[in-house]
Amino acid sequence: MTPDYERWDAERGGEIIAEHAGCEGATLVILHALQEAFGYVPEAAIPMVASALNMSRAEVHGVFTFYHDFRDKPAGRHVLKLCRAEACQAAGGDALAERAEAKLGIALGNTTADRRLTLEPIYCLGLCATAPSAMLDGRLIGRLDEARIDAIVAETQR
Amino acid sequence: MTLQIFVPRDAGALAVGADEVALALEQAAAHRGITIEIVRTGSRGLYWLEPMVEFATPGGRIAFGPARSQDATTLLEAMATDGPHPLRLGVAEQIPWLARQTRLTFARCGVVDPRSIGDYEAHDGYKGLERALELGPDAIISEVTASGLRGRGGAGFPTGIKWKTVSQAKADRKYIVCNADEGDSGTFADRMIMEGDPFLVIEGMTIAGIAVGATKGYIYIRSEYPHAVAAMNAAILAARQSGLLGERIGGSKFSFDIEVRVGAGAYVCGEETSLLESLEGRRGVVRAKPPLPAHHGLFGKPTVINNVLSFAAVPFILARGAKTYADFGMGRSRGTMPIQLAGNICHGGLFETAFGITLGELIDDIGGGTLSGRPVRAVQVGGPLGAYFPRALFDTPFDYEAFAARDGLIGHGGIVVFDDRVDMAKQARFAMEFCAIESCGKCTPCRIGSTRGVETIDRIRRGERLAENIAVIEDLCNTMKFGSLCALGGFTPYPVMSALKHFPEDFGSTPTRLQAAE
Numbered sequence: 001m002t003p004d005y006e007r008w009d010a011e012r013g014g015e016i017i018a019e020h021a022g023c024e025g026a027t028l029v030i031l032h033a034l035q036e037a038f039g040y041v042p043e044a045a046i047p048m049v050a051s052a053l054n055m056s057r058a059e060v061h062g063v064f065t066f067y068h069d070f071r072d073k074p075a076g077r078h079v080l081k082l083c084r085a086e087a088c089q090a091a092g093g094d095a096l097a098e099r100a101e102a103k104l105g106i107a108l109g110n111t112t113a114d115r116r117l118t119l120e121p122i123y124c125l126g127l128c129a130t131a132p133s134a135m136l137d138g139r140l141i142g143r144l145d146e147a148r149i150d151a152i153v154a155e156t157q158r
Numbered sequence: 159m160t161l162q163i164f165v166p167r168d169a170g171a172l173a174v175g176a177d178e179v180a181l182a183l184e185q186a187a188a189h190r191g192i193t194i195e196i197v198r199t200g201s202r203g204l205y206w207l208e209p210m211v212e213f214a215t216p217g218g219r220i221a222f223g224p225a226r227s228q229d230a231t232t233l234l235e236a237m238a239t240d241g242p243h244p245l246r247l248g249v250a251e252q253i254p255w256l257a258r259q260t261r262l263t264f265a266r267c268g269v270v271d272p273r274s275i276g277d278y279e280a281h282d283g284y285k286g287l288e289r290a291l292e293l294g295p296d297a298i299i300s301e302v303t304a305s306g307l308r309g310r311g312g313a314g315f316p317t318g319i320k321w322k323t324v325s326q327a328k329a330d331r332k333y334i335v336c337n338a339d340e341g342d343s344g345t346f347a348d349r350m351i352m353e354g355d356p357f358l359v360i361e362g363m364t365i366a367g368i369a370v371g372a373t374k375g376y377i378y379i380r381s382e383y384p385h386a387v388a389a390m391n392a393a394i395l396a397a398r399q400s401g402l403l404g405e406r407i408g409g410s411k412f413s414f415d416i417e418v419r420v421g422a423g424a425y426v427c428g429e430e431t432s433l434l435e436s437l438e439g440r441r442g443v444v445r446a447k448p449p450l451p452a453h454h455g456l457f458g459k460p461t462v463i464n465n466v467l468s469f470a471a472v473p474f475i476l477a478r479g480a481k482t483y484a485d486f487g488m489g490r491s492r493g494t495m496p497i498q499l500a501g502n503i504c505h506g507g508l509f510e511t512a513f514g515i516t517l518g519e520l521i522d523d524i525g526g527g528t529l530s531g532r533p534v535r536a537v538q539v540g541g542p543l544g545a546y547f548p549r550a551l552f553d554t555p556f557d558y559e560a561f562a563a564r565d566g567l568i569g570h571g572g573i574v575v576f577d578d579r580v581d582m583a584k585q586a587r588f589a590m591e592f593c594a595i596e597s598c599g600k601c602t603p604c605r606i607g608s609t610r611g612v613e614t615i616d617r618i619r620r621g622e623r624l625a626e627n628i629a630v631i632e633d634l635c636n637t638m639k640f641g642s643l644c645a646l647g648g649f650t651p652y653p654v655m656s657a658l659k660h661f662p663e664d665f666g667s668t669p670t671r672l673q674a675a676e
Contacts, residue, residue: 024457027439028422032381053439066441066598067422069381085343086538089588090501090576091529123425123592125382126346127173128574129205129499129506138384142173 005039005074012037013045021052027063031070040071076111076118078156081135084108084121087128096132096149097121103153117156161187161194161237162214166268168201168353169385170346175227176209182230183211190231192238200354202268203508204255212250213237221250255505255524260486262474262494263467264347264510267354272389275396278357284402286473290365291410293476298369299325302472304480306492311337311428311465312540312569312645314491314558317472320462323452324370327460334366334375334414335437335456335463338390339421339428341380342541344500344572348466350508351496352379352386355470356393360416362469364407365476366462367414375416376456377466378433381423390418425542425596429644430463432598443598444644465570467496488514491557499525501538501574511556518552521575532577536585536661540569542592543649545656546585565656567649582661587615589653593646603638604647610634611654624666631658 006012016037020029030049034041041064050060064070082088082097101107104119111118127133130142136152165171165180180196187194204210210223211233222233222245229245236243247253261267270277278284290298303318324332336359340348352359363375379387394416397403405413424442426432431445434456455461471493475483484492491513497520499506504526521527521534528534536546545566547554554560561568576585590611597604611634618627635651642648658665 025419025437025439028436029419029439032420032422059440062441063439066443067424069421069423085592086542086585086588087344087501087572087574089585090574090580092502122382122423123596124341124343124345125169125173126340126349127170128344128346128501128572129203129503129508130170130174130208131501133173140169140173140385142170 006037008038008042008044010044010048013042013048017045017048017052026053027055027060028067031064031067035070039074043072076115078116078137079118079120080152080156081120081122081125082108083123083125083127083131083133085124087124088132091131093132093144096144096146099146100149100153103150159193161192162197163194163237164197164199164212164214164219166201166209167198167272167385168208168268168350169383170205170350171201171208171210172385174208174224178227179209179211179225179230182227183234186230186234190234192234194234197271198273199270200267200272201350201508202250202256203264203350204253204505205507206505207247210247215240218249218251221247221253223247255507255509258524259510260494260512261510262483262486263358263470263496264351264355264508265474266358267350267508270355272354272356273392273396275357275393275400275402278355282477283357283473284361286476287361287364287402287408289476290368291408291412295325295369295371298365298476301480302369302475305475305483306487306490307468307471307475307483308491308558309465310467310471310495310570312567317464317468320452320464321366321369323450324372324460324462327453329460331374331457331459332370332372333456333459333461334363334370334372335434335461336363336375336377336466336469337428337430337433337463338377338379338383338386338466339433340383340466340570341425341428342543342570342572344538344574345498345541345570346500347496347498347508347571349383349386351466351470352383353389356389357397358470358473359390359466360393360397360403362472363416364403364414365472366464366469368407368412370460370462372462373413373415375414376437377416377418378421378427378437379418380421380427387418387420394418425592426598426644426646429646432644434461434463441598443600444646446643467570486512488512488555488557489559491559495556495568495571497556498572499575500572502528502530502577503575504529513557514555516552517547517554517556517573520556520573521552525575528575528577530577532579534575535578535580536576536582538574538576538585538653539572540567540652541572542589543567543645543652544569544572545652546582546660547656548660550660565652565659567652582657582664583615583619586654586657587612587619589650589657590615593650597646601641601643601647603641604643604650607634607638607647608650611638611650615654618665621666628658628665
């Protein structure tokens with residue numbers, strides 16, 4: 001299961017920002033902490049981060065949008081990341097990604113309509129000798145095959 | 159008597175059920191009334207045998223694998239009686255795949271408990287730091303220079319020279335930065351060492367700090383490696399508590415501390431200047447060089463930035479002497495390289511060996527060919543920016559210069575094996591597509607070239623005006639190679655051009671200009 005995230009609350013957001021604002025080059029540290037607490041980085045947090053770090057809103061927005069990890073809206077209840085890099089491709093990852101897309105009726109990078117699952121590509125989990133690999137809500141899964149993909153999809157639909 | 163059992167906690171082992179095996183062993187032991195102690199180690203890197211569990215005997219550790227949780231009862235029985243079992247592999251160190259290696263950097267990985275500084279010290283840990291403190295800064299740098307160690311991140315720049323430059327720079331603050339943004343597909347050595355022997359990285363960075371006069375170090379770890387982040391954080395805390403990080407290290411006059419920073423899913427941040435920008439809290443946009451990070455690095459201060467494996471090689475060099483390290487290897491590639499065998503391979507894993515072994519030995523002999531059992535058609539060496547080599551080039555020795563001479567690179571030492579079902583035009587397209595996704599956007603050849611590259615390869619794959627479009631790709635690759643600011647745009651031509659050159663039949667069999675020139 002994904003962790004239960006807090007509901008966005010400006011005061012709580014401010015506390016998190018203040019907690020990390022003193023460290024060197026704090027932007028990513030703060031964005032990670034916000035996302036860990038709320039599951040995403042709400043738009044309202046961007047100007048707060050900017051003001052705490054004496055940066056412009058545009059600069060913080062620029063940082064936020066540069067990195068693939070940061071979300072501007074909550075993900076589905078489960079997040080399934082399928083490795084799409086070369087080692088997993090060599091081990092049959094392309095067909096498994098297509099199978100997951102077909103089973104869920106969504107393309108990589110999307111969330112199912114019932115918001116149960118977000119399906120994302122990831123470029124390398126470092127499990128290249130037990131490829132193809134995936135990460136379901138932080139749990140690592142190696143040696144994927146059709147049966148395991150089907151089991152994962154079924155698990156997330158429960 | 160307590161039965162001591164070792165189960166890896168390495169992410170690669172967890173992904174194939176190591177936690178479940180550990181739990182099942184505990185349950186089986188409780189059921190049978192056997193007292194066991196489970197030690198969670200790193201991985202020895204024999205991934206086709208993971209989860210590989212071991213138990214201690216007076217004659218060495220006996221390994222079993224690949225273990226499944228349903229094997230727990232019989233495994234425990236075999237361990238308690240030192241009896242036979244279908245998964246029994248014998249003494250771990252004597253498994254031929256492991257016995258053939260020269261493990262200098264990975265000597266402890268898979269052996270020790272990565273959470274225990276005492277275990278690290280009991281296995282020759284901190285011997286390098288001890289000698290470094292005796293030698294002092296100048297002699298440390300001479301030692302590292304004499305070892306011939308070159309940057310293991312991929313560029314192969316001499317580490318000693320980098321350190322000397324930083325030591326000679328005048329500044330009020332200097333930094334040590336460890337590049338643990340191991341984004342190349344097919345590589346996992348940094349992850350393994352951080353998870354399996356984190357104190358080694360700390361020791362290497364500490365020695366670097368003493369050598370150049372830096373008191374603060376950062377390890378920038380990619381977010382895709384949460385287990386490595388946890389292992390490094392735990393080890394840093396333990397080192398601080400033991401007085402081996404912080405003020406006056408080990409009672410000496412030197413101070414040094416380390417902080418972990420986590421990336422956010424940008425491949426380009428593995429490029430050193432982009433990584434520094436990211437550490438400073440900005441977009442990971444590449445900086446033009448010069449100035450070099452050694453002069454003008456993190457927060458504008460002189461900075462040593464090295465890969466995990468470079469730092470991890472240093473304690474051995476200090477403890478055993480530069481010559482012992484330099485005696486391994488060939489030509490200008492001295493010492494050992496942790497090579498990673500991945501993709502469609504029978505025996506995938508971490509193989510540390512002296513430079514000079516051929517690609518063919520690695521793939522066929524050590525790797526055992528493909529897992530699918532089909533013929534090997536192509537191997538990509540050095541990650542997404544590395545060249546694809548056909549079997550005809552399998553006599554290439556693993557050496558920086560030998561690979562460069564054949565328009566390839568060894569990069570971070572990852573090898574991804576593909577069987578005969580691979581479509582090389584599709585792989586070339588992926589190289590361009592990946593570059594387009596991950597480009598930081600600063601320079602035009604990379605930002606625009608990669609997208610035009612995808613479009614052009616799509617036309618080739620549809621069979622449109624083959625000769626002309628292949629000529630466009632060749633021109634584009636030339637522009638990207640020489641016009642890009644960093645290795646992302648500059649090296650993307652390697653996989654593209656090597657695919658085109660060695661596998662023209664996948665591009666509609668029009669001879670390329672490269673082949674015509676030969």
